[in-house]
Amino acid sequence: MQIVDLRSDTVTQPSAEMRAVMAAAPVGDDVFGEDPTINELQTKMAELTGKEAALFTASGTQANQTAIRAHTQPGDEVICEGWAHIYNYEAGAPAALAGVQLHPINGRLGVLDPDMVEAAIRPGDHHFAQTRLISLENTHNRWGGTVYPLKEIKKIRRIARKHRLKMHLDGARLWNASIASGTSIKEFAAQFDSVSMCFSKGLGAPTGSVVCGSRKFIDRVHLYRKMYGGGMRQAGILAAGALYAIEHNFERLTEDHRRIKALAEALNQLPGFVVNMQTVQTNILIVDTSLCRKKAPEIVEELTERGIKMIAFSPTRIRAVAHLHITDNDIDRTIEVMKKLQTG
Numbered sequence: 406m407q408i409v410d411l412r413s414d415t416v417t418q419p420s421a422e423m424r425a426v427m428a429a430a431p432v433g434d435d436v437f438g439e440d441p442t443i444n445e446l447q448t449k450m451a452e453l454t455g456k457e458a459a460l461f462t463a464s465g466t467q468a469n470q471t472a473i474r475a476h477t478q479p480g481d482e483v484i485c486e487g488w489a490h491i492y493n494y495e496a497g498a499p500a501a502l503a504g505v506q507l508h509p510i511n512g513r514l515g516v517l518d519p520d521m522v523e524a525a526i527r528p529g530d531h532h533f534a535q536t537r538l539i540s541l542e543n544t545h546n547r548w549g550g551t552v553y554p555l556k557e558i559k560k561i562r563r564i565a566r567k568h569r570l571k572m573h574l575d576g577a578r579l580w581n582a583s584i585a586s587g588t589s590i591k592e593f594a595a596q597f598d599s600v601s602m603c604f605s606k607g608l609g610a611p612t613g614s615v616v617c618g619s620r621k622f623i624d625r626v627h628l629y630r631k632m633y634g635g636g637m638r639q640a641g642i643l644a645a646g647a648l649y650a651i652e653h654n655f656e657r658l659t660e661d662h663r664r665i666k667a668l669a670e671a672l673n674q675l676p677g678f679v680v681n682m683q684t685v686q687t688n689i690l691i692v693d694t695s696l697c698r699k700k701a702p703e704i705v706e707e708l709t710e711r712g713i714k715m716i717a718f719s720p721t722r723i724r725a726v727a728h729l730h731i732t733d734n735d736i737d738r739t740i741e742v743m744k745k746l747q748t749g
């Protein structure tokens with residue numbers, strides 16, 4: 406049985422061509438700063454984001470957490486959205502590694518109300534933690550791959566300036582946000598002091614992320630990357646996969662967006678399934694199954710038995726993600742299988 410794996414855009418396999426490029430990559434000891442392929446990738450990412458410098462990291466979590474550590478002191482507070490990846494899916498690292506506390510604010514489609522952000526900033530009084538950083542996420546994973554519009558980011562930026570706060574962007578899927586909105590990565594990045602981005606999501610590279618920022622800031626991130634165990638040696642093999650992915654798999658993200666939208670529209674025609682089309686902006690869809698006779702995990706199990714893989718996000722929500730390997734046929738087959746589930 407052919408499997409349609411819609412669990413995540415991280416399940417992709419490197420193509421034969423990508424593997425060949427990786428195998429042939431010139432490498433050196435990156436802890437000495439001597440890996441030419443990593444240096445090329447870092448230069449490219451600094452250019453793409455319009456920042457002075459960039460640093461390759463093992464994962465998106467390592468990128469976010471080294472950045473948070475470099476922006477803060479233990480005891481500081483970081484404002485983020487209630488469903489933010491740094492808050493929900495990074496193993497408590499802000500507390501464990503940076504010693505900071507997060508101040509989550511519930512957003513709408515992952516977008517924060519500027520007044521609520523301003524109200525959350527602590528007064529400069531000895532009773533309080535010092536608010537130091539605001540972290541935004543674009544696209545917002547848990548909200549369904551929603552784009553944080555540039556106009557909205559600018560409102561938060563104005564508040565950050567007024568209160569002398571730093572801004573970090575968790576841009577694991579900023580690639581998708583840029584393709585979907587027509588706003589360049591550079592325009593997004595200009596509103597932030599630091600930006601993290603992943604090569605291992607929609608771009609389809611096997612491993613790796615990056616942090617971009619000022620030279621001075623990246624120098625501090627470098628220290629924490631070493632401290633957090635991220636000093637890799639001949640990792641240019643991985644950077645080569647990332648360089649290949651940027652070149653070949655960035656523009657095509659629009660196909661993933663088109664396919665997930667088609668799936669979302671079709672699911673909305675089936676009894677029991679509700680997809681809020683406002684949240685379907687990129688390569689992720691969240692389908693609400695509250696009206697189904699079956700719970701989300703049960704539906705996911707039945708789908709898996711029929712060769713369609715998705716993830717139950719909660720007892721009433723299922724996530725599906727389009728990526729490099731998902732074809733129009735896969736979407737059609739998924740719709741056919743879901744029609745027959747008798748969930749209504």
Ligand SMILES: *Cc1c(COP(=O)(O)O)cnc(C)c1O
Binds near residue numbers: 469490578603605606
């Ligand atoms: C995937 C992801 C990350 C990083 O995850 P890793 O698995 O550590 O690479 C960070 N932020 C968001 C929004 C993500 O989706």
